[in-house]
Amino acid sequence: xxxxxxxxxxxxxxxxxxxxxxxxxxxxxxxxxxxxxxxxxxxxxxxxxxxxxxxxxxxxxxxxxxxxxxxxxxxxxxxxxxxxxxxxxxxxxxxxxxxxxxxxxxxxxxxxxxxxxx
Amino acid sequence: xxxxxxxxxxxxxxxxxxxxxxxxxxxxxxxxxxxxxxxxxxxxxxxxxxxxxxxxxxxxxxxxxxxxxxxxxxxxxxxxxxxxxxxxxxxxxxxxxxxxxxxxxxxxx
Numbered sequence: 001x002x003x004x005x006x007x008x009x010x011x012x013x014x015x016x017x018x019x020x021x022x023x024x025x026x027x028x029x030x031x032x033x034x035x036x037x038x039x040x041x042x043x044x045x046x047x048x049x050x051x052x053x054x055x056x057x058x059x060x061x062x063x064x065x066x067x068x069x070x071x072x073x074x075x076x077x078x079x080x081x082x083x084x085x086x087x088x089x090x091x092x093x094x095x096x097x098x099x100x101x102x103x104x105x106x107x108x109x110x111x112x113x114x115x116x117x118x
Numbered sequence: 119x120x121x122x123x124x125x126x127x128x129x130x131x132x133x134x135x136x137x138x139x140x141x142x143x144x145x146x147x148x149x150x151x152x153x154x155x156x157x158x159x160x161x162x163x164x165x166x167x168x169x170x171x172x173x174x175x176x177x178x179x180x181x182x183x184x185x186x187x188x189x190x191x192x193x194x195x196x197x198x199x200x201x202x203x204x205x206x207x208x209x210x211x212x213x214x215x216x217x218x219x220x221x222x223x224x225x226x227x
Binding site: 004033035041042043045048056058089091093106107108109110111112 | 218
């Protein structure tokens with residue numbers, strides 16, 4: 001079946017511009033995560049969506065970052081007024097989880113969007 | 119921070135040898151998972167071990183978990199050149215996942 005897809009795969013933008021990154025999770029997965037990975041580093045948690053609950057935004061590095069998830073499926077991560085330090089690979093993942101206290105399942109990752117801010 | 123930390127940061131071995139990577143974390147966990155990443159792109163789930171389990175096997179992979187020491191190890195037996203990748207451990211507290219900075223494994227043919 002189809003996995004997690006992300007678009008674009010690569011994005012080069014000028015400092016100060018806004019960018020939108022898209023994630024299509026696996027159908028039926030209620031949990032969706034965004035991570036950022038700088039070159040040679042680990043994954044930095046950004047935001048987490050679970051069903052219709054309010055998202056956990058505790059990892060967003062600044063108010064220039066925001067994310068939405070429409071209809072419990074597709075998600076968009078928006079970075080406003082991009083800075084050079086925003087250059088990284090942005091990874092999206094989805095997983096199955098149950099209502100109530102979430103039971104963690106393995107995450108399925110998309111291929112990522114490589115963002116370069118010049 | 120609950121973030122897992124892998125050790126060593128880099129490991130280079132010959133094909134056929136075993137590779138052992140370690141992960142340490144700081145607080146109580148629900149599960150611990152190991153992931154693999156090729157070429158800085160998407161991660162692939164390898165194995166999950168629950169907090170009440172001590173050891174788990176999957177093919178050439180063996181994972182151990184010691185909750186008293188807050189540590190886990192991933193053993194890859196009879197390594198192959200295709201195992202060359204970065205390996206990450208991830209812990210969770212039901213809602214959020216915490217990844218370490220990874221071990222970069224190089225398997226020389």
